[in-house]
Amino acid sequence: MNTFEYFKEQIVDILNGLAAAGVLGEIADTARISVEPPRDAKHGDISTNAAMVLAKPAGLKPRDLAIKISAALSALEEVSAVDVAGPGFINATLAPSFWHARLGEILEAGLAYGDSQMGGGRKVNIEYVSANPTGPMHVGHGRGAVVGDALASILAKAGFDVTREYYVNDAGAQVDVLARSLHLRYREAFGETIGDIPDGLYPGDYLIGAAENLKARDGDQWLGADEEAWLEPLRRFAVAEMMDLIRSDLASLGVEHGFFQSERELVERGGVDEVVQVLKDAGLVYTGTLEPPKGKLPDDWEPRPQMLFKATQFGDDVDRPLAKSDGTWTYFATDMAYHLDKHRRGFADLIDIWGADHGGYVKRMNAAVMALTGEKDSLDVMLCQMVNLLDQGEPVKMSKRSGTFVTLAEVIDQVGKDVVRFIMLTRKNDAGLDFDLAKVVEQSRDNPVFYVQYSHARCCSVLRHAADMFEAAELAADSLQKADFSVLSDPAELNLIKSMAAWPRMVEGAAEAHEPHRIAYFLADLSAAFHALWTKGARQDESLRFLNESDKELTRARLALVKALAMVIASGLTVMGVTPAEEM
RNA sequence: GGCCCCGUAGCUCAGUCGGAUAGAGCGACAGAUUCCUAAUCUGUAGGUCGCAGGUUCGAAUCCUGCCGGGGUCACCA
Incomplete structure (x- = not known):
């Protein structure tokens, strides 16, 4: 369950009730109403701007409306406290029983926790890697591979019908x-x-x-x-x-595409002739001579009439050539054919993952897709910035010329697939990324890979020790699900459940925004909540230890908590394509 | 010169389609270990969110202009 979606529905019900009672007018638009976690946990569990958004049409002061809404909200059994704050925010604290129910939900769902119907089965095509078939993959390709693959997994988890493609530039x-x-x-x-x-x-x-x-x-x-x-x-x-x-590089990274499209095959099949004809029919092709680029002029530049696509009609800066001087198609022309092909195969949503050095092609590709499909924003080109390969802070020399550049396979060999995948997702795709061969394998707090893996391994460790107190069958999720969760009342315990319960919203948000890196940050936060609880039990308050020989029921509830956490972390790592470690 | 991306604490970076007193890690300082993995945790200090305007109940977030860093710029893929 997405907690915030659930309470948004509750609040809309309340608003409709107020409208029916004549307090409010008709609620025309609920889209601007947001229900979110407050920035500061001290303000409670959920927060809504409903009163501020609806005050004007209601003819009420935001705080007055907030008080009316909060009265109804506090009557809900899941809500333990409501408070109106600031300009008219409504903050609510949810009852422990609500969170305990989430725990049961997690144990029920297992790795499927966080699965969503948001995508409604819509077909999404994600094209990534598409490294030229002229040599092995390097680290930069690896970033695109991981970002694309993780995004594809998130979209699938969020209910989209995802196809993973690789465009093979085998022509030219x-x-x-x-x-x-x-x-x-x-x-x-x-x-x-x-x-x-x-x-x-x-x-x-x-x-x-x-x-x-x-x-x-x-x-x-x-x-x-x-x-x-x-x-x-x-x-x-x-x-x-x-x-x-x-393919072997991709396999060692755990990346598997469902479809490889050969550029050459596309050209031979007449795909480009076809797309050019489509554009001609639409009056979007003409022969003309481009202005020379401003600034430094290429040495061999000469004015030449070319077959041009009217990209400027769709937001590009200049019209773009379709044919080269030797009569063959430009890369852009064949790529247009490929995108038309994707569209015709029924994909309304297209995602391309490119290296940042291809940034200059984004506008024209967007223009092309717009021209060919008549739709705006159906293509999202995501650019991956450079990966700086370092070793103990020193740049690793990469020279393609001498043939001594470091390949992706070598890096995977050295640090492992899981480390490469996780680190590649610790930055937004459009920000540069330092990849330090020494740091990424460090076992310390500031290495997120280790930190997250360690929290999962710790969960497993507790469950292994629990075998002294319980039969194996009692430690299965479906058995732990029947434990009495009401004994979990410490703030640190409830906080951990709250962190876990944020996962479904996280999945939807990352899928919608196309931001797989959010998963890495979420898992690091979740791990921090667990390590804190662990240390509290181990160092400060013995009553918070997970295993308590003298209280089997309490222990069962705590093991349920630990089991659920292991499942949520595993769920997140699975989306990232990282194997959860059981022991370290 | 045009276009695109970036600019948030000493450093590396988060910041949820505009929300409350802008967060985390590292580093610094002060602490916690008979115990389920101290490979961890708790606390303190640290900010004109590059600069200047604008939009509005409200801006790190949106718009405009500038400054700084990177990428890219017909006929490569």
Whole structure:
């Protein structure tokens, strides 16, 4: 249950009651009424602005209306205290029994706690990673992979029908370069000395293995052949090899896409011709010459008539070229075709996760989707800022040129999948992220990965010790659910339940805002509430220990609390794609 | 020069579609351990929310202009 949604309904009922009694006019719009946790817990459990929002149409002073609403609110059995504060906020404290019921709900739901129907089964398409098939993934790709994957999981949990896609950029000049680079390594595989890799070709040694594989499959048939003969087969071979590499990187990160769309396949199938025709029919294509960019001029710039899309009609700064001077399509044209294809497959909501270096393409892609679908805001492009890879505060040198850049696989090898995934979600996607190889594995308070994992492991530890007092079956969630929760009355215990009960609202909020990083912060807060209770019992007040040999019923209730917490943390970590640790 | 993102405590960052006295961790200072994992916890100090206007009952949040940092800028993907 989303506590705040529930009480919003209660308050709307109260308002309708007041309207019926003639105190208020008709309640036209309840959308502006918010029911939220107060910023300061001292103000109670829930807070609403209803009186301030409705005072003007009601012709009452906010505080006077607040008093009328609060009278009705305090009559609810779930509410133990109501208070009017400030300009007209209504704050309510909820009865312990309400929170105890939430505990039972969590134990009932288990990992499914927080599942929501908010999405109503609406189809969402989320495209992420889409790293070029020219080499292994690096750490920056990893961020997009994790952000996209976690967001997809949140949306699924919030009731959307989610499809996870990867766009394979296997067309265009860069794949020719890849094929030529492979051919060089192929010659090397036959013992030829190739010397330095020429400028403009990919120097990475990951092509050595691919060349060996090519040699094993095709023998020496491409050795003396003209480029014309081998370019096409090597292109296909190289892309397949690189995608194997990338798929393996994704697998080691626990990321799995449901669908890979090949750019090349899309072009060959006539997708671009089709999208261009659609735009032409709408009168959105013309041939024109663009102004040179202001500021520094590219060396080889020359005025040239081009086939242009009228992006400016949809909010972009200039019209955008669809075809290159050699007659092939621009990347933008093929990507438009891809987005039209997604739309036609029935996705009303599109999400793209890109690196920040593609920020300049956001406007035109939004313009394109608007032009093609007639809808506004159906595409959300989320940009992931740079990841700064550090080791004990010192930048790790990353040079693609020398081929010595650190790959995602190496980082996962060093610190583990769970650490990489968690850390990638500790910042908003549009803020830069420092990833310190030494710090992320530190076992300390300021490492959120450890802190959250440790709280889960502590729960498991308590439950293991509880096996001395109870049969295994008694420690199962459905058995603990029957415990008498009314003995849980300490503020620290109730606070912990309140923190857990915030999870459903958190899921909906993160899904709606497309902000997976909120989960990481939520789990850190939740863990803090638990560590506080733990230490209170261990150091200050022995009566708060979870295990109490002399009071089995109390212990059962506390174990229910611990079990529920482990479940909520596991629920959150699962959304992040992180495995909950049972022991550390 | 245009566009996009960022600017919150000494440092690293949260801040819920505009809400109350702006929060957390680190660092600093003062404390807590016979005990379920001290790998933790409790408390204190620390702020013109980059600057200046505007919108309104109310702005870190929305709008405009400026300052500072980063990214990007036909024919790459």
